[in-house]
Amino acid sequence: MLTSLPSFARLEAELGKLPGIGSKTAARLAFHLLRTSEQDVAALAEALLEMRRKVHFCQRCFHIAEEELCQICRNPVREKQRLCVVQEPQDLLAIERSHSYSGLYHVLHGALSPLDGIGPDDLKISQLLQRLKQESIEEIILATNFTVEGEATALYLARLCKEKGIQVTRLAHGIPSGSDLEYVDAGTVQQAVAGRREF
Amino acid sequence: MLTSLPSFARLEAELGKLPGIGSKTAARLAFHLLRTSEQDVAALAEALLEMRRKVHFCQRCFHIAEEELCQICRNPVREKQRLCVVQEPQDLLAIERSHSYSGLYHVLHGALSPLDGIGPDDLKISQLLQRLKQESIEEIILATNFTVEGEATALYLARLCKEKGIQVTRLAHGIPSGSDLEYVDAGTVQQAVAGRREF
Helix, strand or coil: CCCCCHHHHHHHHHHHCCCCCCHHHHHHHHHHHHCCCHHHHHHHHHHHHHHHHHCEECCCCCCEECCCCCHHHHCCCCEEEEEEEECCHHHHHHHHHCCCCCEEEEECCCCCEHHHCECHHHCCHHHHHHHHHHCCCCEEEECCCCCHHHHHHHHHHHHHHHHCCCEEEECCCCCCCCCCHHHCCHHHHHHHHHCCCCC | CCCCCHHHHHHHHHHHCCCCCCHHHHHHHHHHHHCCCHHHHHHHHHHHHHHHHHCEECCCCCCEECCCCCHHHHCCCCEEEEEEEECCHHHHHHHHHCCCCCEEEEECCCCCEHHHCECHHHCCHHHHHHHHHHCCCCEEEECCCCCHHHHHHHHHHHHHHHHCCCEEEECCCCCCCCCCHHHCCHHHHHHHHHCCCCC
16 A cells, blocks of 8 residues: 555555555556546446446356356357366357357366365366256367366366266367477477377 | 456456556456455445545645645645655655655646647646745755656756745765666766765
8 A cells, every 4th residue: 555545545455456466556556547537437336346246157057147047058059969168267268269169168167176175066066967967968078277287177077977978078288379399398299299190 | 358248348348448457457357356255346346436536636736635635735744845846646655655755745747748748738837836936945856757758847847946046956866775886777877977975
């Protein structure tokens, strides 16, 4: 808090709670907002309240939604026999931006991380198993992150899904587009060599 | 905007208007706020509205204030014969943090910059001249930034104040604390040599 003006200091403190915003950035934002029209500040405040009031998680796939089901679950054109499992809504959005997938999703809201005390019950895994029973899903695409936690989660889910006789696939692991091999880390190169394909 | 959910996209757009916040950061903040309790989001929204409603500029020195005069102008202990001229409220706060000054201030809200079309009438200069008439000020400390615009503003103000027979000083220009001479820019070293003092 840079000032002792109560209402200014309060806004600085509230902004400082946001991720990646330290006290200096909070002060800079507060000074910017002081010079913004009252109407624009009201629009920001209203957008905050409206989003928090209207947005929740889809009851089927746990993506963000304003209605009971999200826009993807409600879309009749999506392929209902394919299910892509991601960690977070942001990951789902990344796949949507690639325009490469037209099936449904399931958002876990995290990944297994025993060190942080995050087990299967902390994720939307029981809800996923429920969906596998109720929906006629033929392929599960595991799109958890390529980190230790994401890989562990993928392994765990693969075992569960294979027991049910469902085809399980994983996003390809390899060299990203536009990269220079020289600068790609050894782990990625190793995965790319092991996963090489007929040309 | 990463999503097509209206209320979420609206918040992303509003956050993206803030300085230094691009579309990715706006999305990250919006996802964070989605996971924040409704109470905490309401506290942020209320802090925004309260700050914008209560905070304005001091009628005398143009620092931020909740009442007609700011906390510094209302403080009877401050030396009334010294006036420190700064570009922005943030600059005033930097001097206050140094605990090295106990006089009054005058915030210009900018610096002369003919290339950007900012002339004396766009700054609080006429109000400063008015104060020089009404208050019994003996010393003006020019604390505008050490940039081309700040230096030009200091020169301009020095001329006006000297005409009125008021002592005009400028913050010392030189090597900052903790610096290694080797890495200080040539302009600063030049100023430090020219402004050397008896030891």
